[in-house]
Amino acid sequence: MLVLALDTATSTVTAGVVSLPDSGSPVVRGQRVAADARKHGELLMPNVLAACAEAGVALRDVDAIVTGTGPGPFTGLRVGMVTAAALGDALGKPVHGVCSHDAIAREACADRLSGNLIVVTDARRREVYWAGYEAEGARVTGPHVEAPAVLVERLGGFPSVAAAGERADVTGLPVIGPATAGAAGLVAVAADALRAGADPGPLRPLYLRRPDAVEPGARKRVSA
Structure with a gap:
């Protein structure tokens, strides 16, 4: 195929x-x-x-x-x-x-890690997208969007041995590929x-943030 x-x-x-x-x-x-x-x-x-x-x-x-x-x-x-x-x-x-993130983890975990993996990519606005994986590549948390400092705090509850992704460096963990x-x-x-040969489901983007654009509200009255 x-x-x-x-x-x-x-x-x-x-x-x-x-x-x-x-x-x-x-x-x-x-x-x-x-x-x-x-x-x-x-x-x-x-x-x-x-x-x-x-x-x-x-x-x-x-x-x-x-x-x-x-x-x-x-x-x-x-x-x-x-x-x-x-x-x-x-x-x-x-x-x-x-x-x-699952694709990054699948390649990063190809050689079987000795513990959990964190995948981190750039979300801009001084934030990152991240998700946590078991050593075999199965996702167990996320994806989330948070400030790097918040992610580092959360790592205490999800101890990991390595990080992958383009912003893996923010974790302080050993960085492995791919980015x-x-x-x-x-x-x-x-x-x-x-x-x-399964029928694919609908494509649903993982934006994780609410859109910046919003529908305008009702016009305000300018006269009594």
């Missing part, structure tokens, strides 16, 4: 073509990664086409699409999700959404559903 994997939940724009065997780990056949927090829209499709070219396949050859659903800032995150949905509709392929979600990790999270 050939899977196109996308993620724009962080400042990094990732696109990859991955072979998913009937058993065993996903194998990356082509991948492009570009780091630019302000050019998700400009970089994603060129990365998709370059990854396909590296893998020696056309877009129509993929069997399914997997996209990271965050947590991530609104503008960047929706680029990947909307692109995945549009490609799925145009190609007639199923689109599976997975938590981007962002890779194609192999994204497909690994969705592997069971892909192999079973």
